[in-house]
Amino acid sequence: MTTMLRPAPPGAIPEPGLAKKPGRRTRRVLGYLALGAAAVAVLLPFYWMIMSSLKTNNDVFTIPxxxxxxDPVWSNYADIWxxxxxxxxxxxxxxxxAAVTLLxxxxxxxxxxxxxxxxxxGRDVLFLAYIGTLAVPWQSYMIPQFIVMSKLELTDTLWSIIALQAFGPLGVFLMKQFYETVPDELIDAARIDGMxxxxxxxxxxxxxxxxxxxxLTxxxxVTTWNDYLGPLLYLRSPDLWTIQLGLKSFINQYNAEYALIMTGSVLSVLPIVVIFLAGQRYFVEGIATTGLKG
Structure with a gap:
């Protein structure tokens, strides 16, 4: 036995879901297109850098x-070493x-x-004062800091960078926001048990x-890996240079070797990209949960 569908009477109001569904789908498609265009714009320079590392010097800046x-020139990756x-x-x-991140x-x-x-x-006052240092640019106190490191005879050593960056207010802020989502009852129960x-x-x-x-890791x-100004001030010996200082000196010495410069740039970026992609899920989850409270 079949059921006949009766047409809606004149003047009937359609269901809200049916009216909004086409518009919602259109907005979603436009949003995906905008995100795709933004992703292409961000990734395009990296793709050009990788492709340029596989070219000869004359082919890097060709038009078009x-x-x-x-003909990929894989030998560039051997020549840079x-x-x-x-x-x-x-x-x-x-x-x-590794040292700065662990600390x-x-x-x-x-x-x-x-x-x-x-x-x-004074817990809240101390926390606000410590987090307030995020608003102070490092350039405003780097000279007194350098004087202190010089008096301690830590300049031109890796210990100077490790000592200066072993503490960070951003990490304290992020972790505190996450810890506040943990119920206090759980902590109190552990204390009652004698922990x-x-x-x-x-x-x-x-x-x-x-x-x-x-x-936080x-x-x-990423911040420590890409740091340039700190090593530039404290690391003078070539055998202590980081990848950022080394690439700068390489560019000054081989300023016409465009393909090798791109090869060095790829090698400097590749490790951090691999690490970020491996921990992307935890990174997104951690950023999302640090914004929640209780």
Whole structure:
């Protein structure tokens, strides 16, 4: 037995979902197109850099642009290691990035636990004063800082960069925002069971804050890897140069070797891109959860 569909009576109001569905779909398609265009605009320079690293010097700036080299020159990646101290520069950069990242993650998460879950007089004022240092540009106090490092005889050593960047207010802010999403009842129950504050931090807070820790790790790692001004001030010996200083000296020495310059740029960017893509899921999740509260 079939059921006949009756037409809607004159003047009937259509269902809201049916009226809004075509418009909503159109907006979604336009949004995807806009995001795709933005992604292409962001990724296009990186694609051109990679393709230029596989060209000869004469083909890098040809008009019209060759987006795909006809005969890739893979030997550029061997020549850059032979003509420069790429292994030394990358080794110093990896060492500094790893040391600074580990220290900032530890100090930032540990201090954030105190500000978020430990009650002591002047806690909020101290936190605001510490976070307020984010508004002070480093250029305004880098000269007094350099004088202090000189008196401590830490200039021209990797220890100067590690000591200066071992603490960061941004990490404390991010981790505190995440710790505030952890219920206080969980912390109080651990204290009633006799667990110390250090035990709560190590056994409860750290396992729960993996996404936030991953976000802080990626942010610190990228910032330290791309730092140029700090190593420029404190690292004078060529055997202590990072990849940023090394590439600058290489450009000055081989300013006509455009393909090799692009090859060095690819090698300097590639490790950090791989690390970011590997931890992208945790990074997005950590950034999203640090904006929530309680």
């Amino acid at each position: 642009v060759q987006w795909l080299p006809a 032979r003509k420069s101290e790429m292994s030394t520069w990358l080794g110093n950069t990896v060492l500094l990035s 900032q993650v530890f100090t930032g998460s540990f201090a954030a636990y105190g500000f978020a879950k430990v009650r002591f007089p 110390s504050e250090y035990g709560i931090y190590r056994r409860i807070m750290l396992p729960l804050s993996v996404p936030a820790l991953a976000s 990626l942010i610190t790692l």
